[in-house]
Amino acid sequence: SLFIKIARDYDKRFHERLNTNLEQKRIIAELAKRFVQSGDTIFLDTSTTCYEFARTLALSSHNLHIITNNIYMAVELMSIYKIDLVLVGGNIRHGYFSTIGPLAEKMLSNIKVTKFFFSCTMLDTRGIYESNVLEGNIKVKMFENSRLHYLLVDSSKFNKASVFRTTGIESVDAIITDKLLPNEYLGTLKDRNVEIVTPS
Template sequence: MDHKLFKRERWNRILELVNERDFLSIDEMKKLLNVSEITIRRDMKELNDRALVQKVYGGIKKIDSNPPEAQFAQRRMSHANEKALIAKLTIEFVEDGDTIFIDASSTTFEFAKVCREKRNNLHVVTSSLVTALELIKNPTNTVTLIGGIIRADNMSVIGTTAEKMVEDLNVEKAFISCRTFEPDEGTFETNPSESVIKRKMADNSNKVYLLVDSSKLFKKATFLTVPVEKINAVITDGKVDELINVLPKKVKVVHGV
């Protein structure tokens, strides 16, 4: 079994247990997961650093509240391997010096991390607080954070001010994700302002790249956001044959395993 996948499954089990019991000791985790104390202590540190648990004497405890950082970290862990793969595939569509939109999603955040490492002199407009903070770690980048109301659970900026700002900007490429994607219609969202912002990003870009893991494919949500006719490429991890059969011929499907 892949080591990273095993670790992800172990973390998910730890989170399930600590949510059930409120506190887990090091000895309990060693017995329940059948791993060494060194491994447990490493897991404890990484989960604590991601604000998913609180490390205490002798073990870990459930976090009393659910701050925005923890909510976003939990979303990042969902289908994490798929999102990392999609990010690596998507970087091939970015060149040094590009001017781009990046939306506020956990998938495009993984893509932003790769951009920070692999590309320079990017001009990025984003509605994501965490993406903006990630990209400015590379001092060659210029980052414009869209202004408006902060949506805490998504670490994003929404509202009429944000929508107006996006409407007045034009870029070469937009990199977006979605809540769901129905390939004969387009992308869908559940938040109306997020939907408007992503639609305007697509409208004001020369090319649109959709980053979407296979768990979101062939599903609908409340708000149709970006019609499939606006999309130039779909970057995903699976269901490739089904996508090719339904998508317009002009839409490129990029995938990995």
């Protein structure tokens, strides 16, 4: 169907996505830094936006505990001694530098953290979406096992839906983006005290 085709088009491999909207990702990464303090234990997902965020954190003075299922990110951070790094085990998703599947989900079920920083494939007023169900399952586990949730999303993903809904927009603590969200989002987010962070 057309819906599935659109989802596949957005499910590009990691290297294909690295330089897409790169400036927006870097702006978002800088904005997200304000939510991190030294000593934090955080989940980071496999998105290229969170990869840029991880690179930003690597340059900070913070001592951090980071758990991720992104192999590419783990390689980037493994020489940063102020970061205590955990790479989630599981099945390798070839071309995407991520670990997925039952083993990864079981491991995540036994880890509790304070903060989860994540991105998504698409976003609309009904929810936050992933184009791959197995990646979506990992994000659901990370969401369930963290207390505070921060969505890092560039404006190219607004007003689109995909195959797998991970959660509702009202369930996050903050949405960090490069442009103000469309008006139809604002009422729900205000009612649920979701902070919206954009460049000044």
